[in-house]
Amino acid sequence: MPTTVSYxxxxxxxxxxWEPEGAGGPAPVAVLLHGGWWRDRHDAAxxxxxxxxxxxxxxxVWNIEYRRTGDxxxxxxxxxxxxxxxxxxxxxAAAREPERYDLGRVVCVGHSxxxxxxxxxxxxEGGTPVxxxxxxxPVTDLERSALAGLGExxxxxxxxxxxxxxxxxxxxxxxxxxxxxxxxxxxxxxDQRVPVxxxxxxxxxxxxxxxxxxxxxxxxxxxFAVIDPRGPAWEVVxxxxxxxx
Numbered sequence: 001m002p003t004t005v006s007y008x009x010x011x012x013x014x015x016x017x018w019e020p021e022g023a024g025g026p027a028p029v030a031v032l033l034h035g036g037w038w039r040d041r042h043d044a045a046x047x048x049x050x051x052x053x054x055x056x057x058x059x060x061v062w063n064i065e066y067r068r069t070g071d072x073x074x075x076x077x078x079x080x081x082x083x084x085x086x087x088x089x090x091x092x093a094a095a096r097e098p099e100r101y102d103l104g105r106v107v108c109v110g111h112s113x114x115x116x117x118x119x120x121x122x123x124x125e126g127g128t129p130v131x132x133x134x135x136x137x138p139v140t141d142l143e144r145s146a147l148a149g150l151g152e153x154x155x156x157x158x159x160x161x162x163x164x165x166x167x168x169x170x171x172x173x174x175x176x177x178x179x180x181x182x183x184x185x186x187x188x189x190x191d192q193r194v195p196v197x198x199x200x201x202x203x204x205x206x207x208x209x210x211x212x213x214x215x216x217x218x219x220x221x222x223x224f225a226v227i228d229p230r231g232p233a234w235e236v237v238x239x240x241x242x243x244x245x
Contacts, residue, residue: 002016002017002051002061002063003016003017004016004017005017007085007089008082008085010067012040012066012067012068012072012073012074012082013065013066013067013082013085013086014065015062015063015064015065015086015089015090016044016051016062016063016064016065017061017062017063018051018052018055018060018061019055020055020058020059021056021057021058022058025099025102026098026099026100026101026102027058027059027060027101027102028058028059028060028102028105028106028107029059029060029061029062029090029094029101029102029103029105029106029107030051030054030060030061030062030107030109030241031062031064031087031106031107031108031109031118031130032044032047032051032054032061032062032063032064032109032110032114033047033108033109033110033111033114033115033117033118034047034063034065034111034112034114035110035111035112035113035115035137035139036113036114037112037113037139037150037151037152037154037158038068038074038075038079038113038154038157038158039068039069039070039151039154039157040068040070040071040072040074041070042068043065044063044065046111046227047063047109047111047114047227048063049227049228050109050227050229050234050237051063052229053229053234053238054241057238057241059241060100062086062090064082064083064086066079066082066083066086066117067079069157069158070157074158075157075158075159076158076160076167076171079117079158080117080120080121083117083118084121084124084126084128087108087121087128087129087130088129090106090129091103091129094129103129104131105131105244106129106130106131106132107130107131107132107133107134107241107244108121108122108130108132108133108134109133109134109136109237110133110135110136110138111136111137111226112136112137112138112139112193112194112223113139113151113154115135115136115137115138116138116139116140116173118133118134118135118138119133119135119138119140119173119178119183120171120173120176122178122180122181122183123178123180130181131181131244132182132183132184132244133178133181133182133183133184134183134184134186134237134240134241135183135184135185135199136185136186136226136227136233136237137186137187137193137199137223137226138173138185138187138194138198138199138202139151139194139198140172140173140174140198140199140201140202141172141173141174141175141201141202142155142159142163142171143163143168143172144174145194145198146163150193150194151193173202174198174201174202174205175205177202177205177206177208177209177211178206178211179206179210179211179212180211182214183206183211183213183214184213184214184215184216184236184237184240185199185202185203185213185214185215185216186215186216186217186218186226186233186236186237187199187200187215187216187217187218187221187226188217188218188219188220188221188222188223188225188226188233189217189218189219189221190219190220190221190222191221191222191223192222192223193223194223199215200215214240216233216236218231218232218233
């Protein structure tokens with residue numbers, strides 16, 4: 001079972017840490033970011049199944065909670081700031097315990113809105129300890145999502161009413177594609193929450209910007225199949241982590 005530590009003075013600024021099984025030295029770190037369209041009705045427990053699976057494979061897992069919209073005090077940019085602060089806390093912990101964490105292998109695995117945060121964190125001006133990103137059914141275009149009413153209108157409470165064109169730009173990975181880190185994008189072609197076309201457009205944007213991305217579509221997979229350790233989408237993730245982690 002995980003232990004919970006705080007990286008700030010808000011109850012949602014916390015990390016559920018899973019210890020790696022069978023680790024004989026510094027363990028690679030999997031940082032997990034859950035989805036739920038940034039809303040406070042969803043929490044880090046959504047990522048417990050992949051957390052358990054990765055810990056059993058020898059990864060030190062940091063399943064991050066962050067402030068969300070609703071009554072939790074989240075929104076733009078504080079939700080993204082929380083992710084950065086949690087990762088800074090990880091870097092500090094690794095500096096104190098170098099025998100425990102291998103900062104040369106820090107993979108950020110995000111699902112849906114969590115993948116949105118993972119991709120944007122990779123662009124952090126102050127840098128990030130993350131060495132690669134896995135984006136599962138990511139939210140990549142906030143204007144397109146808002147126009148389509150995705151997430152039952154989740155973009156408005158996240159960005160606020162009447163976002164400017166510039167706000168849509170800085171908050172949308174498709175308009176600021178990550179090119180400086182290795183990345184894997186996995187999306188099911190039967191996803192009804194975040195249409196697969198969003199990830200196709202993101203992968204095209206990365207390549208147009210000169211970056212590289214491994215992109216996999218999973219036939220028949222819905223929005224949550226990509227975080228099911230028993231499914232074919234997760235096999236793609238595990239194979240990628242075995243090569244890069």
